[in-house]
Amino acid sequence: MESLKNTANYVKDSVSEYSSTASKEANKEVAKDSNASLGTRAEAAKDALSEKIDEQKNSASAEINKEKAKN
Template sequence: METIKNAANYVSESIQGAGATASKEGNKNVAKDSNASLSTRAQAAGDAVSDKFDEQAHNRKADVHNEAAKH
């Protein structure tokens, strides 16, 4: 039963990590857009940094759940 829970948590964290990656990339593109206002670009850059932390956290959790599911 624990293996099933760990596998489900692995999938969930992987999906959340992918979402954070997509958000990060979108924010990076806005931050680089010379047609956007400075405040918009600065906010997008800050959001991209936050998304990067979220991405890494979800990926670490997914790895932990994946390893736990193997045992």
């Protein structure tokens, strides 16, 4: 039963990781857009950094849950 829970958590963390990656990439594009205002670009850069942190946390958590599910 615990293995099933770890597998579900792995899937959830993996989906969150991919979502963070997509959001990060979108924010990076806005930050690079010379047609956007400076404020918009700065906010997008800040958001991209935040998404990068979330991406790394979700990746680490997914890896832990993956290993737990194997045991």
